Amino acid sequence: MTEGRGEACRDPSKGVLKILPGGRRLLGPAGETILRVLQQHAKPIGGSCGGQGTCGECKVRLVNRAPKPTATDWAHLSEDEISSGWRLACAHALGGAATIEIQSQTGELNHKATHDRMGPIQMPDPIVRLRSVPPSASPDDDNRSLEERIRETLGDRIHFTPWAQQRLADVPEGEKGAVSIMESRGEVIALLPETASEVCGLAIDVGATTLAAHLFDLTSGRQLGVAASRNPQGRFGADVIARIAHIRRHSDSGLAELHTAVIDGLNTLIDRLAAESSVSPVSICGVTVVGNPTMLHLLLSVDPRGIDVSPFVPAFTNSIRRAAEDVGLAIHPQAIVETLPAISAYVGADIVAGMLATDLRACRSTALFLDVGANGEIVLALGERLLDCRRTRVRGCLSYKGCPRSMGRSTRSESTESRSSVQRSQVPSRSGSAERDSSPPSLSYMRLQSSTRLDASPVTGHRSRSGSTERGEPDASG
Numbered sequence: 001m002t003e004g005r006g007e008a009c010r011d012p013s014k015g016v017l018k019i020l021p022g023g024r025r026l027l028g029p030a031g032e033t034i035l036r037v038l039q040q041h042a043k044p045i046g047g048s049c050g051g052q053g054t055c056g057e058c059k060v061r062l063v064n065r066a067p068k069p070t071a072t073d074w075a076h077l078s079e080d081e082i083s084s085g086w087r088l089a090c091a092h093a094l095g096g097a098a099t100i101e102i103q104s105q106t107g108e109l110n111h112k113a114t115h116d117r118m119g120p121i122q123m124p125d126p127i128v129r130l131r132s133v134p135p136s137a138s139p140d141d142d143n144r145s146l147e148e149r150i151r152e153t154l155g156d157r158i159h160f161t162p163w164a165q166q167r168l169a170d171v172p173e174g175e176k177g178a179v180s181i182m183e184s185r186g187e188v189i190a191l192l193p194e195t196a197s198e199v200c201g202l203a204i205d206v207g208a209t210t211l212a213a214h215l216f217d218l219t220s221g222r223q224l225g226v227a228a229s230r231n232p233q234g235r236f237g238a239d240v241i242a243r244i245a246h247i248r249r250h251s252d253s254g255l256a257e258l259h260t261a262v263i264d265g266l267n268t269l270i271d272r273l274a275a276e277s278s279v280s281p282v283s284i285c286g287v288t289v290v291g292n293p294t295m296l297h298l299l300l301s302v303d304p305r306g307i308d309v310s311p312f313v314p315a316f317t318n319s320i321r322r323a324a325e326d327v328g329l330a331i332h333p334q335a336i337v338e339t340l341p342a343i344s345a346y347v348g349a350d351i352v353a354g355m356l357a358t359d360l361r362a363c364r365s366t367a368l369f370l371d372v373g374a375n376g377e378i379v380l381a382l383g384e385r386l387l388d389c390r391r392t393r394v395r396g397c398l399s400y401k402g403c404p405r406s407m408g409r410s411t412r413s414e415s416t417e418s419r420s421s422v423q424r425s426q427v428p429s430r431s432g433s434a435e436r437d438s439s440p441p442s443l444s445y446m447r448l449q450s451s452t453r454l455d456a457s458p459v460t461g462h463r464s465r466s467g468s469t470e471r472g473e474p475d476a477s478g
Helices: 032-041 071-076 079-083 108-112 146-154 164-169 232-236 240-277 295-301 350-360 413-422
Strands: 013-018 024-029 058-061 086-088 096-101 131-132 179-183 186-194 200-206 212-216 223-230 285-293 321-325 334-338 367-371 374-384 385-391 426-428 434-436 443-450
Touching: 013 032, 024 285, 032 096, 032 334, 079 086, 146 164, 146 179, 164 186, 200 240, 200 295, 212 350, 223 240, 223 426, 232 240, 240 295, 285 295, 285 350, 295 367, 350 367, 350 374
Parallel strands: 013 096, 200 285, 285 334
Antiparallel strands: 013 024, 058 086, 058 096, 131 179, 179 186, 200 212, 212 223, 321 334, 367 374, 374 385, 385 443, 426 434
16 A cells, blocks of 8 residues: 555554545555554544444544455445445555545534533542641751651651652751642642642543543532543453453553553643543542543553453452553642552442442432443442442443444444344453353342441542452352
8 A cells, every 4th residue: 555655664564554634654564454553652442342444433434546356345435435445444454555535523522521520519528638847947947857846746646758758858957938738548649839728639530432531629529520521441442341452452552552541631631621520630638439440450550361261360359549641641740649449350440439438328219220331330229238230231231331322223234233233252262362252141130238348538538438248159040
């Protein structure tokens, strides 16, 4: 696939991909698919099937010398599109050089954010507190260290992170003025400028399709802003199975790409929120994150392989607590980033957050909590018991992972939908080979006794409960 020797890279092992409009040039390995080159350069493009040639979303128009259409092209593109040079990026390899136009993608989800605002909320136990150490009454005669002054104010049981301990030396010798510190559950995690007057927190929902972020003032409980956008990981596949398959194909580099994609998406939201709310990103000192287990693994750059194969064991389900700089979020480097716990490989922290937010266990009557998605969860409250029903595949769901639907069917052409619906998914086995998954959708039940352990407190300050979790056996009847 070339357009002239003048555009080609001098290195025969590399190819040049020119993107219109704009004329940006991307360098990629010759022989690699155009889709893969676009993914490696974080160029937004559809691809919910993860490059398997079944979704028909990675449409590009070859401006000059379009290659001969493949069977995959004919399966998803009309005759007019093919004659106009449109092809599927997953079905064609990069040669010496090519110029392409990418089909426009769905824009930001500001319409969703505008309907997702709330009034002030109570903050009984925020994840981070802004504490002030008063100035010395007699600075000329006061020979106490800054650490001693902090301990006298906050108590002897206060601990210092290594980062905060090192920053004690940054305060000029002899400086005895007021000092603001960032404290989280008995630990000093950072020293802030004397003028610091606010500490903010983020509540983030990392969805397979959508990223949503809520910015709060952790002192007053006032919501400062909310923003939402598409999850950039969508270019690697619409669902968690496709994204895990991407890691299986590309190993550590695939995991790094997925991690970078979601972090870039979140940092874009954070920049927008900070600008709209006139808040410095450095003042964001606490973050609580929810999402399904695969999304949380990718956020923290933890390999999720194991979630998509029997016996479906994630690397972690407990609450994870890390510094923002270790995760990659562009806020205060020592801000606390905490995920809520998950229940199992396919019942995640988003469901736990919903149960906490609605205080489902305190409900005196029978109640249902529903999460409608590609993988649908239902939590039934029966007195002191919580029963979770998970349908592993919800076919025909009206909100199937970002694929727009109308009356239960995709808004893409009916012929494309019908062809895609009969193709069985390829599920990797433990040995690494692909096995056809032809089993019917199944239901698995989990009994969450009144002693269910929920060890994380979200940024809004809901208290956690402790105890043990008892799991029931899956119902094999489907």
